[in-house]
Amino acid sequence: MxxxxxxxxxxxxxxxxxxxxxxxxxxxxxxxxxxxxxxxxxxxxxxxxxxxxxxxxxxxxxxxxxxxxxxxxxxxxxxxxxxxxxxxxxxxxxxxxxxxxxxxxxxxxxxxxxxxxxxxxxxxxxxxSGFGAGFHARGQDLRYQLEIDFLEAVRGAKRSVTMPDGAHIEITIPKGLKDGQTLRLRGKGAPGMGEAEAGDALVTVSVRPHPVFTRVGDDIEVDLPITFDEAVIGAKVDVPTVNGPVSVTIPKGVSSGRKLRLRGKGIQRKGGKAGDQIVQLKIVLPKEVDDDMTSLARRWRDIAGFDPRADMRRKL
The missing domain is CATH 1.10.287.110 (DnaJ domain)
Known part of the structure; x- marks a missing residue:
């Protein structure tokens, strides 16, 4: 160097x-x-x-x-x-x-x-004489930067990568790996001098963000869009998790922001308890509201007398 x-x-x-x-x-x-x-x-x-x-x-x-x-x-x-x-x-x-x-x-x-x-x-x-035959020094540790997908970090994977010295090796990504975590590969660094051991390869892993899942500790957070009618009368819907979709019951009369907890559907790390998945509900209307929906909303507003901001005003 x-x-x-x-x-x-x-x-x-x-x-x-x-x-x-x-x-x-x-x-x-x-x-x-x-x-x-x-x-x-x-x-x-x-x-x-x-x-x-x-x-x-x-x-x-x-x-x-x-x-x-x-x-x-x-x-x-x-x-x-x-x-x-x-x-x-x-x-x-x-x-x-x-x-x-x-x-x-x-x-x-x-x-x-x-x-x-x-x-x-x-x-x-x-x-x-280059310090003679009796000189021994451990080899240098070599560093490598590896970027992987979010689900590879969650589920674990094997990746074949090129190390800084040009060698190709297979790396095992353990389940639940965190962004920025460094893996130490013993003896995969620079060779030692004399009879000393080789250094290690230190692989720092960057995890690409996922468009749906967000990791918080060992929990996974997901925003789940639901329709107006699902929020009013309840429903059973499929929710994506890091290990595949599961069926979830949407309670009757929920509001946007309501959170549902799916036990054990988060990150599973070796030797540890699996985290949970937190599902936050978001009521989403169609991009175009037709006449029927408009008429329904007006009739409901005329007879309901519901003011969702009343409690806010009382606290002011």
Missing amino acids: SIDPYKTLGIHKTATQDEIKKAYRKLAKDLHPDLHPDDAAKQERFKAVSAAYDLLGDAEKRRRFDAGEINASGQEWPERQYYHQYAGQDAGRRYDPGSGFGGGATMGEEDLSDIFSQFFGGQGGARG
Whole structure:
């Protein structure tokens, strides 16, 4: 990835975590390998963007990078690893790879080379041998953005996706997944160094809104249009749910805004109790009101004497 992950994401060092996330999502969407299967440059940039977000999207990793404790790959500087393990007696002083441990005797590059050769098991010093065969570091976690349908999130699904490194894997979407939830795929990230394990793939899932259903916690809310006559005399009607239509009784004399609760017809999450579906009734008139309906309404108004706003006026 780029030496400067901030430049990779096109943001300033003062950016908030939300701004970092927004910048990553935009770039990931524009550069995704599925959109550019034959563009190696964009695929490489996609990997760099994912690696940069893996670093800066984690507040603690970002703090350590800004403080110079880890590099742009998220790994501690080898010199710092040595310092932490072998220089406890000097832990109160800052280590400078160019001049040794602050205030005491200095160490040159040759001295450091000998030390790291022993520490990492290399033959030519830490710098000359890639830290030698004894150097092990866990692979980077790779991040991926996945968008799914509302009902896929509710019911669960399997999706075949392209990961940031170009690999194709199958992801299991668990039932009841929430918008913005991140799935961790163990060992599907970047390979480790030496004998260390690979990193993980972190898949953040965005759920597309549904035109009928709205999720509130584990409940599902639905607006149900009913006719004037259904509201007056009651009826049995089919109501859509996330698992198929069910028959519901509309009580006699209901008003718009009345809510009916369908127990257990909401979100079912693993190991948890299913939510409910809340059905809000809306009386809907035809787009064109004919003479018969107009005549009926006038006759009813003349004999009913009903004022639905009377209670409102009493409260004023």
